[in-house]
Structures are given as structure tokens and as C-alpha cells.
Amino acid sequence: MMKSKPRAHDVEIFDPWGSTYERSWIQQRLFDPVHAAVLCQAESRFKPASVLDIGCGSGRLLRKVHDSWPETHLVGIDPAQRMLEVARQLTPEACFSIGSGEALPLVDAPVDLAFSTISFHHWQDQAAGVREVARVLRPGGTFLLADFTLPTWLVWLLSRSRFHSAAQMRALFEQAGLDVEAQPEIVSRFVRITIGTRASR
Template sequence: MADPGHVETFNRIAPRYDAKFGKDCETAHDAVLGWAAEAGLRPRTVLDIGCGTGKLLEEAGSRWPAARLYGIDPADRMVEIARRRLPGAELAVGRAERLPLPDASVDLVVSTTAFGHWSDAAAGLREVRRVLSPGGSVMIAEHAPPGVLLGLLLKVMGRLPRLYDVDGMRALVENAALTPERLETVPGTFVVTHATRNG
């Protein structure tokens, strides 16, 4: 999901992550859960890849109280906070490219502001397809690519995750044998993707 430098950064900021980045994350959470509601999804199992402090899973649990909740994140201090927030969820330290779940075991996979930190987006999406049940959905919200000047500045500072526009995300999900259902850039400059596993 992230290279070691990013994991160290997330571990360092874990105790203040929600206070510092909560508003930004809420926009992404609202987009993903809103789209799930519009699609009429009623998952029995939800996996959050890059679950961080567990806020999105907490919201998912409120929306679908009977759902079993799973979360994975490479930053162990983030997972510690999520475990305190969600004692009933199954949370693990790990990466998108190697999900610790059986084939076809998850109805809904979500990921917000984490996709750009996956080490290998293509491999991660293949893993998403593997764990999705037939007809299952994946919802991803990630920042849209920045403009040229800001992109160069962030790259020089070593702070630029790999970000994709709508066409880039469509190609990635199709290459993972997922079916694109809806892809849009939403207010707040997030690219939101809904794809399904058919068959």
C-alpha cells in the first residue's frame, strides 16, 4: 500500500490523524457510502483497505449493523486506534497486494484516500477481485491528480502518491477483470470509482 517512509509517517501522525485530516476523509467517506446507498447495496461483509483509524468502518457499521467488518492497514499504530474504536471488527496490519481473506468472501470493498499509497495498484485490484463475492462491489475514493506545478512541487518534496484520473482508474479496474459501474470526479476533487465482480 505504501512504501516504508509513508508507513513511518502514518505511524507518527496516527494519534492526531483524525483531528488533522478528518474533514478531508469525511468528504471521501460520504462519497463512497452515498454511492453505495444509491446503488442499493446491503453487504453482509465489508472490507476497508487502508482502514486507518477505523472511521469509515465505523460509519459502515452504523449503516449496515448486521455486516461483518474487516480492515487492513500497513501502519500498526493506525490499526491500534481502529481496534479501540471497533472492538468487534477484524483488523489486521497488512497490504492491499496480499489480503488475508479467502476467495469470494467479501460483499463490499472500500478504500478512501489510500489507493494512491498502494505499492502496486494492479496487484491490489487483482486481490480485491479475488476476495469479492460474485456480484460484489468495490468503492474507491482517492484524490484527483494535481495540476502540473503542484504535482512537480509535491514530487520534489517526496509527498506525491500515485493518483489517477477517471480514465486511468477505468483502465486499472478493467485490467483487473472488474466491471466499471460508475466513475466520476466529485466535488472536493476526489475521483470516485464503483466497480463490480461479475462471475
């Protein structure tokens, strides 16, 4: 159920896009509303000391996180070099490292709150990625993953795609040791945040 076709170009498409990504029409139509929704969910629950954004792109979400929580330590991870160059230019408040969700360049358990927005469907090994996020969350830390989710019948038709139903997203989180507390729809019925917390010791 969770297997996916390998797509080598998943990272390569974002390197050339890096220089124009911030000016793309899709920012206002999709990414900005998604960022607003994840921040709304987060601000009502947390005041984190540290935030990680996985698949951070140009750092746009982290800049908004900085506006909300100026004292919070911010880290962004992305495999696309050009995206990170733009992120570093525009977001001096954050630290950025090249890496993927499946192999986060972080020690165990430093992170209070992790975000990932409209990136998960690009990850090659999604189960390993969620386990990695669980590994770097401190006990009690939370992961807000916003991405496309599809009705079960459509997932079944698109077998072996990297798009999942809400139930499949919940299963991925639970297999990684994250307790799912909510899965609100945002922006449209095809975009959802899965919110999961690592059990406290």
C-alpha cells in the same frame, strides 16, 4: 503508464500519526466528506453482508458503515500498526488485520463490498492491489475506491507518480476483471470514486 516510484516511508508516516490522526483538521476537511460520499453511493445500491475497508486507518469509515448496516460483518486492513491499535480501540464492531492492498490476508471471495478511501496513492503496486481486491470479492461484489484523480495532462507531467486519470483508474479496474459502472467526482474535481463490480459467474 502505471509504474510508480517506490516510497518506503508511505507506511512509516502513518504510524506516528496514528495517535493524533482522529483529531486532525483534515478529518473534517477531507476524510469525513469522502466517507459521506462513498456511503451515499453504497447505501443507494447495497445492503451487504460483509464489508472490507483497505487502508482503513483508524477505522473511522467502518464505524460509519456500522451505523448504516449494524448487522454487516466488518473487516479493516492496514499496514500501519499504530493506526490499527487506534482502530481496534475505537471500533469494537470490526475485525482488523495488518496487511497491504497488494497482499490481502483473506481467502478468495468472502467480501460483498470493498471500500478504500484516500489510500490508493500510497500503494506500492497498484495493479496488484486492484487484482487482490477482485480476488477477495465474491462474484457480483463491488469495489468503491475513492482517491485523487488528475487531468490527463497533469498525469503526463507527473510521469511515474501514483496519481492517475479517471481513464487510467478505469483501465486498472478492467485489467483486474472489474466492470466499471461509474466514476463520480466527489468533494472536488480532483477526488473521484471508481465503482467496479466483479462479474457474476
